[in-house]
Every structure is written in C-alpha cells, then in structure tokens.
Amino acid sequence: xxxxxxxxxxxxxxxxxxxxxxxxxxxxxxxxxxxxxxxxxxxxxxxxxxxxxxxxxxxxxxxxxxxxxxxxxxxxxxxxxxxxxxxxxxxxxxxxxxxxxxxxxxxxxxxxxxxxxxxxxxxxxxxxxxxxxxxxxxxxxxxxxxxxxxxxxxxxxxxxxxxxxxxxxxxxxxxxxxxxxxxxxxxxxxxxxxxxxxxxxxxxxxxxxxxxxxxxxxxxxxxxxxxxxxxxxxxxxxxxxxxxxxxxxxxxxxxxxxxxxxxxxxxxxxxxxxxxxxxxxxxxxxxxxxxxxxxxxxxxxxxxxxxxxxxxxxxxxxxxxxxxxxxxxxxxxxxxxxxxxxxxxxxxxxxxxxxxxxxxxxxxxxxxxxxxxxxxxxxxxxxxxxxxxxxxxxxxxxxxxxxxxxxxxxxxxxxxxxxxxxxxx
Amino acid sequence: xxxxxxxxxxxxxxxxxxxxxxxxxxxxxxxxxxxxxxxxxxxxxxxxxxxxxxxxxxxxxxxxxxxxxxxxxxxxxxxxxxxxxxxxxxxxxxxxxxxxxxxxxxxxxxxxxxxxxxxxxxxxxxxxxxxxxxxxxxxxxxxxxxxxxxxxxxxxxxxxxxxxxxxxxxxxxxxxxxxxxxxxxxxxxxxxxxxxxxxxxxxxxxxxxxxxxxxxxxxxxxxxxxxxxxxxxxxx
Numbered sequence: 001x002x003x004x005x006x007x008x009x010x011x012x013x014x015x016x017x018x019x020x021x022x023x024x025x026x027x028x029x030x031x032x033x034x035x036x037x038x039x040x041x042x043x044x045x046x047x048x049x050x051x052x053x054x055x056x057x058x059x060x061x062x063x064x065x066x067x068x069x070x071x072x073x074x075x076x077x078x079x080x081x082x083x084x085x086x087x088x089x090x091x092x093x094x095x096x097x098x099x100x101x102x103x104x105x106x107x108x109x110x111x112x113x114x115x116x117x118x119x120x121x122x123x124x125x126x127x128x129x130x131x132x133x134x135x136x137x138x139x140x141x142x143x144x145x146x147x148x149x150x151x152x153x154x155x156x157x158x159x160x161x162x163x164x165x166x167x168x169x170x171x172x173x174x175x176x177x178x179x180x181x182x183x184x185x186x187x188x189x190x191x192x193x194x195x196x197x198x199x200x201x202x203x204x205x206x207x208x209x210x211x212x213x214x215x216x217x218x219x220x221x222x223x224x225x226x227x228x229x230x231x232x233x234x235x236x237x238x239x240x241x242x243x244x245x246x247x248x249x250x251x252x253x254x255x256x257x258x259x260x261x262x263x264x265x266x267x268x269x270x271x272x273x274x275x276x277x278x279x280x281x282x283x284x285x286x287x288x289x290x291x292x293x294x295x296x297x298x299x300x301x302x303x304x305x306x307x308x309x310x311x312x313x314x315x316x317x318x319x320x321x322x323x324x325x326x327x328x329x330x331x332x333x334x335x336x337x338x339x340x341x342x343x344x345x346x347x348x349x350x351x352x353x354x355x356x357x358x359x360x361x362x363x364x365x366x367x368x369x370x371x372x373x374x375x376x377x378x379x380x381x382x383x384x385x386x387x388x389x390x391x392x393x394x395x396x397x398x399x400x401x402x403x404x405x406x407x408x409x410x411x412x413x414x415x416x417x418x419x420x421x422x423x424x425x
Numbered sequence: 426x427x428x429x430x431x432x433x434x435x436x437x438x439x440x441x442x443x444x445x446x447x448x449x450x451x452x453x454x455x456x457x458x459x460x461x462x463x464x465x466x467x468x469x470x471x472x473x474x475x476x477x478x479x480x481x482x483x484x485x486x487x488x489x490x491x492x493x494x495x496x497x498x499x500x501x502x503x504x505x506x507x508x509x510x511x512x513x514x515x516x517x518x519x520x521x522x523x524x525x526x527x528x529x530x531x532x533x534x535x536x537x538x539x540x541x542x543x544x545x546x547x548x549x550x551x552x553x554x555x556x557x558x559x560x561x562x563x564x565x566x567x568x569x570x571x572x573x574x575x576x577x578x579x580x581x582x583x584x585x586x587x588x589x590x591x592x593x594x595x596x597x598x599x600x601x602x603x604x605x606x607x608x609x610x611x612x613x614x615x616x617x618x619x620x621x622x623x624x625x626x627x628x629x630x631x632x633x634x635x636x637x638x639x640x641x642x643x644x645x646x647x648x649x650x651x652x653x654x655x656x657x658x659x660x661x
Contacts, residue, residue: 178513
C-alpha cells in the first residue's frame with residue numbers, strides 16, 4: 001500500500017484529523033488512488049461482490065437475532081414466527097438464507113478465477129492462503145447457521161457433521177462430546193452454535209481485512225498473469241474499478257433478488273420445515289448445495305485402506321480436498337500464471353471445473369442410484385480420483401512438460417496490440 | 426484492627442514473600458557459581474546489568490525473573506483457559522446417568538420398540554425365527570467387523586449371533602440404533618440383509634445388527650442392560 005499515496009488533506013478539519021489518525025489517507029489509498037491493472041475482466045468484480053455479501057449477511061443476521069430464540073423447545077417456532085408475524089421477517093430471513101447461497105456462488109466464481117489465472121502463485125501465496133481460511137470460516141458459519149432453524153435437516157446435518165470427528169482414533173469421541181456438549185445433538189449444541197454463528201462473520205471480516213491488505217501489498221493479478229511494469233499498465237481504482245464493481249454488484253443483486261422473491265426455497269430442502277426429531281432420520285439426507293462436492297468425496301471412500309477404516313478415510317479425503325488448496329502455490333510448478341498461455345493446463349482446468357460440478361451432482365443423489373450405467377458411488381470414486389490427481393500430479397508435472405505460449409511484454413502492449421494489431425509501434 | 430496495623434501486616438507479608446523469592450534467586454545463582462567465587466557477594470542489580478553487557482552468557486537476576494514470570498504466565502493462562510474449554514462438555518444434568526426400564530411383554534415376534542436412553546434411541550427387537558436363523562447362518566469371515574460390540578460380554582468376543590442376542594433369549598436383540606458411521610438412525614426391517622439400513626450414507630446391517638455393507642466401520646453397539654423380570658429390561 002505504500003509508495004503511491006496521493007492523498008492531500010484539503011480542509012482544516014481534514015488536516016487536523018490527518019495529523020492525529022490518518023484513516024482518511026488509508027481509505028483514499030485503498031479505494032481511490034490504488035492502481036489497478038487496466039485489463040481486469042468482470043471476474044475481478046467478485047471480490048467486491050463478496051464484500052457486499054458479507055455486509056448483507058451481517059446486517060440481516062443481526063436483525064434476525066433480535067427475533068430468534070436459541071432454545072431447542074422454541075427455536076423452530078421462533079423461525080416460523082419470523083416468517084409469519086415479524087414485520088418484514090419473511091424478507092429478512094429469505095435474504096439471509098439465500099444470501100448464504102449467493103455468498104457461496106460468488107466465492108466459487110472468485111476461487112475458480114484464481115485457479116484459472118494462477119492468482120495463487122508468487123508473490124500471492126499468503127493472499128491465497130488467507131482466502132482459503134476465509135472459505136473454511138464461511139463453511140463453518142454456513143453449517144452452524146443451517147442448524148439454527150432446528151428442522152430435520154438442521155438436526156441431522158449437525159449430527160452427521162459433528163460425527164466426522166469420531167473418525168479420529170482415541171481423541172475423536174471426546175472431541176465430539178465436547179463440540180456438541182452431550183451424548184447427542186441437543187439444546188446445548190443449538191445454543192453454542194448460535195453463539196459461534198454470531199461470532200464467525202466478524203472473524204471472517206477480520207481475515208478479509210488481512211486478505212485485502214495482502215492484496216494491496218502485492219497488487220492484483222490480471223487476466224494476462226504478467227506483472228504490472230509501469231503506470232501505463234494501470235488505472236486508478238476510483239472511478240474505474242469502483243464503477244465496474246458497482247455495475248456487477250447490481251447485476252448480481254438482480255440474480256439474488258430473483259431467488260429471494262421468486263424461488264426463496266429453491267436452494268433449501270423441504271425437510272427443514274419439519275421440526276427436529278431425534279428418533280427419525282429423514283429418508284434422504286443431503287447437505288446444502290455448496291457442500292455437495294465434498295459430501296460426494298466423503299461417501300466415495302467406502303473401503304478400508306490398510307489401518308485407515310472407511311469412515312476415517314472418507315473424513316480425511318473430505319478435509320484433504322479443502323486442505324490441498326492451501327498447498328496449491330507450491331504444487332503448481334509452472335512459472336506462467338495465466339491459463340491463457342498454458343494449452344494443456346487449460347484442458348486439465350476445465351475438466352477439473354466440470355468434475356467439481358459432477359461431484360456436486362453425485363453428492364445430491366443416493367450412492368446406489370444408477371448413473372450412466374454405473375452406481376453413483378463408482379462415479380464418485382473416479383471423480384474424487386481426478387480431483388486429487390489435478391492438484392497432486394497434473395499441476396506439479398505440467399510445469400515441467402508443458403510449453404507455454406509466449407507472454408506479452410506488458411499489459412499495455414497487449415491491449416494496444418489487440419485494438420490495432422499492426423499499426424501501433 | 427486499626428488501618429495502620431493492617432497495612433503493617435500486609436507489608437510484612439509482602440516483605441516475607443519478596444525475600445523468599447530473592448533468596449530463591451540467590452540460591453539458584455549460587456549453584457551456578459564455581460566454588461572459588463561462591464563467597465563473593467552477589468552483584469547488585471546495577472552491577473548485574475553492567476556485567477550483562479560485557480558477558481551476555483552469564484544469566485542475570487533479570488533473566489531469571491523474566492523466565493520465571495513467563496513460565497508462571499503460561500501456566501496461569503492455561504489454568505484460566507481450562508474452564509472455558511471444559512464448560513463445553515456435557516453439563517451435570519446431561520451427565521446424570523439415567524437408566525431406563527422397559528416392559529417388552531407387548532412386543533411380539535417381528536416387532537420392535539425404540540426407547541430413548543442418554544439421548545440416543547435404543548431398539549429392542551423380538552426377532553422372528555427366520556431372522557435368528559439368518560443371523561446364525563452368517564460366517565464370521567463374511568463380517569466387516571468381527572467383534573460382538575456387546576457391553577454385557579467379553580470385549581473381544583466374536584460377532585456371532587449368540588454373542589449379540591440377549592443371553593438365554595436368542596430372539597431378543599437390544600442395540601443402540603445409531604449408525605456407527607456418522608450417527609444417523611438406521612431404518613428397521615430394511616436393506617439387503619433384512620436388518621437395518623442407514624438412509625444417510627447407505628450402511629446396511631443384518632438381522633443381528635452387524636455391519637455388512639457401506640461406509641460404517643462397526644457393528645451397532647449393544648448397551649449394558651439386564652432383565653429384571655421375564656418381560657422387563659433395565660437399560661444402563
């Protein structure tokens with residue numbers, strides 16, 4: 001962030017403030033004069049969209065907490081009363097519930113953008129890892145939030161997910177008991193999940209500050225994946241990036257609004273409108289859509305592997321699928337950042353994207369459903385294999401065997417060459 | 426006790442505490458010194474600081490105090506953190522070990538009752554002859570989990586049908602009906618093996634509640650229980 005401060009306080013009050021707390025300078029340098037690569041495409045607006053979604057979730061969440069009661073005897077009723085009795089309660093709850101889904105849609109676009117354009121490569125490793133941490137915190141927050149309405153999916157989702165820990169040898173059972181505060185999911189679990197669900201968004205906000213800080217130290221990546229070389233390669237954040245971000249925020253809001261006003265329960269599950277019953281597991285448990293790929297990986301491991309039984313194996317594979325992201329900066333050995341210049345990577349990447357969607361689909365069906373002539377669990381094993389192959393074999397090897405296309409000299413040159421291929425220079 | 430007297434008492438206590446600490450420091454330092462200079466007076470604080478700048482290898486009284494305070498602080502933080510961790514464990518009302526008594530006289534062959542024990546469902550099934558025969562017919566080597574998992578018997582007992590069923594009543598099967606995979610409630614009388622089927626991740630149990638197929642690692646556990654009369658069972 002240093003080295004480009006152009007802020008000059010103009011008013012007497014501004015000068016007085018500047019001498020005591022230069023926060024206006026910080027904001028000016030961060031959101032106004034910050035040089036941003038001039039070739040950023042629409043995919044780069046998702047950071048801004050995510051920031052907006054975090055604010056939306058915090059504001060709607062604080063309001064919902066004013067009407068919600070975290071007690072297993074009344075929680076379900078209190079959510080229904082938010083829907084029926086509280087003024088605008090239906091709107092605020094649907095904004096919050098669908099907001100979680102929108103948050104994940106935006107974060108998946110943001111992550112896949114980073115994967116394609118190599119935004120995790122040096123010098124952006126810390127920036128990327130902070131992103132992985134935010135993603136983990138988001139998953140924890142979303143999971144705990146889904147438990148609060150105390151419906152059937154809430155209860156059994158909480159049971160299944162806290163049972164992940166029992167897969168660990170020796171310490172597993174005590175950890176699970178500690179997490180849920182009893183021998184089964186109950187009122188104690190609901191209470192602490194509410195407390196933590198309120199806390200996590202603020203932790204996310206804290207890590208977001210670090211994420212943005214790290215971004216402003218190393219600078220943004222761009223579709224060409226080459227470094228900014230001169231002022232010609234950049235434009236100031238305001239008005240260029242702010243106006244573009246705002247336009248895409250509005251488009252995203254229309255998409256979000258369509259769900260909230262026309263399909264508010266499309267992304268949810270009807271079983272969650274049945275109050276939690278510890279004696280009856282719903283016939284078909286599925287997590288929220290944003291966890292489905294990982295759920296498919298969990299279920300794919302139904303065989304023992306030496307000393308690791310199927311249960312621990314599934315849990316390890318599932319957490320491994322997320323943990324591997326943190327090591328990505330060192331797994332991808334190619335010096336070229338952007339996928340645009342990597343012909344073989346491009347194929348592997350799009351296969352990875354399709355594979356991730358397919359895993360999501362497999363997570364939504366029963367394991368013994370027949371898909372294209374085979375049981376879903378067979379496909380899940382193949383898909384899981386490709387998921388890990390991509391990170392652990394393809395990316396490390398490609399850096400050595402792939403011949404990338406020539407990179408442009410600078411961002412500015414590439415733009416000029418595109419607009420007038422032969423006349424300039 | 427007048428205020429001045431109280432202050433004097435406090436001062437005395439403090440003085441004693443302080444001299445205990447400094448004596449401790451002195452003896453600790455004495456041990457470090459060679460025999461020859463053992464009788465040389467200990468350096469004053471100022472001397473120690475000056476000495477430190479010349480010979481940083483020699484630990485000073487300040488080093489000792491710093492390390493002692495640091496170590497004490499770590500222990501203090503850990504001690505203070507424990508209540509905040511342990512409060513998450515089951516509270517007294519949850520821990521209170523309840524035992525439940527169930528009358529099973531109304532449970533005819535082919536029927537089952539499910540009751541709650543420690544927040545978990547326990548199924549008591551009166552198995553039909555066919556179910557018992559099926560359970561007995563299974564070879565031990567076909568089982569994914571070879572242990573009986575019966576809290577009322579030997580921990581290493583084989584998972585035979587007899588070791589799973591109630592002692593002397595081979596038709597009665599008492600089990601915690603919580604899938605050993607991730608804690609869902611398996612459905613009665615379903616699945617490929619005619620026993621239990623878990624709807625969450627497809628684990629299949631046979632008529633003796635033994636895991637046969639799917640991701641679950643263990644047979645359904647059998648809780649401690651006893652017959653208090655011919656038709657009454659106490660669980661727990």
